[in-house]
Amino acid sequence: MTRQRPYPSDLSDACWELTGPALTARRAERRGKGPDIGHPPQHDLRRIMDAIPYADRTGIPWRYLPHDFAPWETVYGYLAAWQKDGLLDQLNGVLRQLVPQAEGRDxxxxxxxxxxxxxxxxxxxxxxxxxxxxxxxxxxxxxxxxxxxxxxxxxxxxxxxxxxxxxxxxxxxxxxxxxxxxxxxxxxxxxxxxxxxxxxxxxxxxxxxxxxxxxxxxxxxxxxxxxxxxxxxxxxxxxxxxxxxETHPHRSEAIIRLAMIDPISRRLTRESTLN
Known part of the structure; x- marks a missing residue:
């Protein structure tokens, strides 16, 4: 999904190609369990992922997310689920391994x-x-x-x-x-x-x-x-x-892992890092 006026924190197409498959697979797995079984997703997953770096970069409270994102409760719920499942840690690890490989190192x-x-x-x-x-x-x-x-x-x-x-x-x-x-x-x-x-x-x-x-x-x-x-x-x-x-220390750890995914993705796609 491409927006006409993306926020500076939005993932580029190249960065989404690195992170999107793991997030998409995780949502497909969760659709087969719990109360949402059989129901199609209501919100675009890429826009949910864009919303989290937006809050991270700007430092705004979750309730202040712009209305062109999914509801803040939905965005925060995805972040909490990814943290609980260890998905952010796994994604960080996979991307981290790609950096030295691209440079010919172990x-x-x-x-x-x-x-x-x-x-x-x-x-x-x-x-x-x-x-x-x-x-x-x-x-x-x-x-x-x-x-x-x-x-x-x-x-x-x-x-x-x-x-x-x-x-x-x-x-x-x-x-x-x-x-x-x-x-x-x-x-x-x-x-x-x-x-x-x-x-x-x-x-x-x-x-x-x-x-x-x-x-x-x-x-x-x-x-x-x-x-x-x-x-x-x-x-x-x-x-x-x-x-x-963050209210809880483990959520602080999730935000740190998310923040580290950004420079790794940009390094792999050779994009400039935002200031």
């Missing part, structure tokens, strides 16, 4: 970088899902990410800001070891201590802490660890991620 990474980002939350986030990071003096949530050497997402965990890097790192290492058994090396900062290092050793991941040179002054690129910084930069292009607006 599809699966052999090393990763772990890092965290603290963000403030909106008033609608329950107090039980928030916390205070004593070191950074930030009240809100913390995003724990694991990325490959190309900066593409391998695992993500959203927690209260009070959760330690160590605890988040243990979760990431478990996820990465299960989904990406080829990974044997992980670089981290000094927030990851003995427990994370010992946990990574169990599935054969050598966790190395890369420390900043104490003699260095001003901004210095830290070897290995810098790979995660462009990833956080890509996320900050999405206004919904400039602050954590």
């Amino acid at each position: 599809a699966e990474p052999s090393a990763c970088v772990l890092d965290t980002q603290r963000v403030k939350t909106s008033p609608n986030a329950p107090a039980t899902g928030q916390g205070i990071d004593a070191g950074k003096k930030i009240a809100g949530r913390k995003r724990h990410i694991g990325v490959g050497t190309l900066g593409l997402l391998l695992a993500v965990r959203a927690t209260a800001a009070s959760v330690s890097d160590n605890a988040g790192g243990i979760h990431l290492l478990s996820r990465i070891a299960t989904a990406n058994p080829q990974v044997t090396k992980a670089w981290t900062d000094s927030g990851y201590h003995t427990k994370a290092i010992d946990h990574g050793a169990r599935p054969g991941i050598d966790v190395e802490v890369v420390r900043r040179d104490p003699a260095a002054k001003g901004f210095k690129v830290i070897p290995r660890r810098w790979v995660a910084e462009p990833t956080f930069g890509w996320l900050m292009h999405h206004r919904r991620l400039a602050r954590d607006y």
Whole structure:
């Protein structure tokens, strides 16, 4: 479906060819189950997919979606279903493998970088899902990410800001070891201590802490660890991620996975990334 005046966040035909088949197959599968069995879809799936990046890019509340999209309840319902089914994680993984393949490299990474980002939350986030990071003096949530050497997402965990890097790192290492058994090396900062290092050793991941040179002054690129910084930069292009607006942490993880699908798709289709 082509609109005469598409929004800048709308998927191009080339990007839809990458993401559409998986989403279409998932909807066809769901039509055979539950109360909607036998009923034709009421809304165009591509327009539903366009609506989610629109809200993500602009940062608007779901209820403020323009009326030329499907009803916001429908759009949010699809996002919730895709998150619950793990579809966004699967789609992210499939697209991520295509990037190194297109560059003549192995599809699966052999090393990763772990890092965290603290963000403030909106008033609608329950107090039980928030916390205070004593070191950074930030009240809100913390995003724990694991990325490959190309900066593409391998695992993500959203927690209260009070959760330690160590605890988040243990979760990431478990996820990465299960989904990406080829990974044997992980670089981290000094927030990851003995427990994370010992946990990574169990599935054969050598966790190395890369420390900043104490003699260095001003901004210095830290070897290995810098790979995660462009990833956080890509996320900050999405206004919904400039602050954590989601009620539940697992929905925050879904928005992050969705945000990462955008630069991957554009990289594969050689389209410029929106700012």
